[in-house]
Amino acid sequence: GAGVSQTPSNKVTEKGKYVELRCDPISGHTALYWYRQSLGQGPEFLIYFQGTGAADDSGLPNDRFFAVRPEGSVSTLKIQRTERGDSAVYLCASSPQRGSYNEQFFGPGTRLTVL
Amino acid sequence: RKEVEQDPGPFNVPEGATVAFNCTYSNSASQSFFWYRQDCRKEPKLLMSVYSSGNEDGRFTAQLNRASQYISLLIRDSKLSDSATYLCVGGYQKVTFGTGTKLQVIP
Numbered sequence: 340g341a342g343v344s345q346t347p348s349n350k351v352t353e354k355g356k357y358v359e360l361r362c363d364p365i366s367g368h369t370a371l372y373w374y375r376q377s378l379g380q381g382p383e384f385l386i387y388f389q390g391t392g393a394a395d396d397s398g399l400p401n402d403r404f405f406a407v408r409p410e411g412s413v414s415t416l417k418i419q420r421t422e423r424g425d426s427a428v429y430l431c432a433s434s435p436q437r438g439s440y441n442e443q444f445f446g447p448g449t450r451l452t453v454l
Numbered sequence: 455r456k457e458v459e460q461d462p463g464p465f466n467v468p469e470g471a472t473v474a475f476n477c478t479y480s481n482s483a484s485q486s487f488f489w490y491r492q493d494c495r496k497e498p499k500l501l502m503s504v505y506s507s508g509n510e511d512g513r514f515t516a517q518l519n520r521a522s523q524y525i526s527l528l529i530r531d532s533k534l535s536d537s538a539t540y541l542c543v544g545g546y547q548k549v550t551f552g553t554g555t556k557l558q559v560i561p
Binding site: 380381383384430445447 | 458462496
């Protein structure tokens with residue numbers, strides 16, 4: 340079956356611009372996670388959705404970052420006033436089970452470059 | 455102290471060798487542990503869950519030591535295709551990824 344998909348695969352933007360990153364989880368998966376991964380680092384947790392609601396957004400670095408999942412499937416990560424330090428690969432993962440301590444299936448990521 | 459810590463490596467080992475990675479965790483209440491594999495410029499994929507009793511899957515063995523708060527991954531008879539970064543994952547209520555240990559298997 341189809342895995343987790345993310346669009347775009349690459350995004351280049353200028354400092355100060357607004358970007359949206361999209362994640363399509365595996366059909367039927369109720370849990371959805373966003374991570375950020377910089378070179379040489381492991382995935383850094385940003386936010387976790389259970390259904391439509393954000394169950395844990397403690398990893399969002401500041402109020403420039405926001406994510407939604409209005410119908411409990413597709414999620415969008417939104418970054419306002421981008422900074423060069425936001426450059427990273429943004430990974431989305433989904434899980435069929437409640438709780439972030441279950442196997443997560445990752446998408447291929449969106450590589451964000453802020454010039 | 456980081457919640458999950460790993461030696462970043464790289465570990466360069468010859469084909470056929472046995473190699474072991476350890477990963478320490480700081481929260482004694484941590485409940486769930488995993489090893490993920492990540493190939494260069496690819497997404498992480500689950501390699502193994504780690505159970506209290508230890509578990510084995512072919513050439514791979516994972517163990518949990520709660521007293522010393524570490525988990526381990528043992529790879530026997532290393533193959534060239536095992537070259538990747540191995541991410542340790544663990545946590546309480548939510549999981550945290552380690553920085554990864556890079557393995558390079560050399561012909």
